[in-house]
Amino acid sequence: MTLPFELVAQGKVREVYAVDDDRLLLVASDRISAYDVVLPTPVPDKGRVLTALSVWWFEQLAPVLAEHGAEHHLLATGDALLAEGVPAELAGRSMLVRRLEMLPVECVARGYLSGSGTHLYQRSGAIVDVALPAGLVEGSRLPEPVFTPSTKAEVGEHDEAIGFAQVVDAVGAERAEALRALTLALYRRGAEIAEDAGIVLADTKFEFGTADGTLVLGDEVLTPDSSRFWPAITWSPGAPQPSFDKQYVRDWLTTSGWDRVSPAPELPEAVVAATRERYVTAYEKLTGRSWS
């Protein structure tokens, strides 16, 4: 589908278009990635559900942003975008946002030890400059949420974990402190809401920018694509935790014999349907709203 806007950034499952000098359009696709590979089979409604979830989170987090003198970048979504020339089939999975000066830091908050965090911890007892107690394992809940920033890697590369000193070098001491405080406050609020919904928010990645000197929360927010969502009922430290949304896909890929190097296989209809249902369930449990 061609949009009357210039494509300015392309991610695995999302695109960014320039609407005008001050506004961008973030379009979420129905593509799903697993093991860092974009799979050939789309998940119907994934883009719309995750966009609706981000929009809901922006509403929930607005008070926390205000407490920190910050804002968010969302301007509009859904039918309001039709007047901007966005085709109807994209409007529900698009967000019109303020164009920001994006900060060169991935602001990661972790409440649990997982993934790259576990590997770093096993090597040094810390995540870069964030010391952690001994005896933690994959899936352990941390004594308190921690700020573990990373660099923004080039497309196809992995983000590299950095220390707070490197954030200071990149954005200055005052802004670095503000990023850490705000990242942790947003994570705590998100984790609290998720816990009430039976979901463990293990970790998440925020992206911030500035507009007229004000810190602004950008990108997507607290979605299963930017965060690790675990079903609380199955949480059991000591092994990789089942993903709330991608476990059916991961398990099928494992049983399919895919070698993770050759092109990924098409997903069976049943796996696609079950995965779509997981996204809808996450939205309904978190927001208390019916997807239909």
Ligand SMILES: C[C@H](c1ccccc1)n1cc(-c2ncnc(N)c2C#N)cn1
């Ligand atoms: C990394 C991310 C991305 C998203 C989707 C697909 C590929 C990349 N991105 C965010 C911006 C961006 N730039 C200026 N103002 C903004 N409000 C935003 C946002 N959000 C540019 N790229």
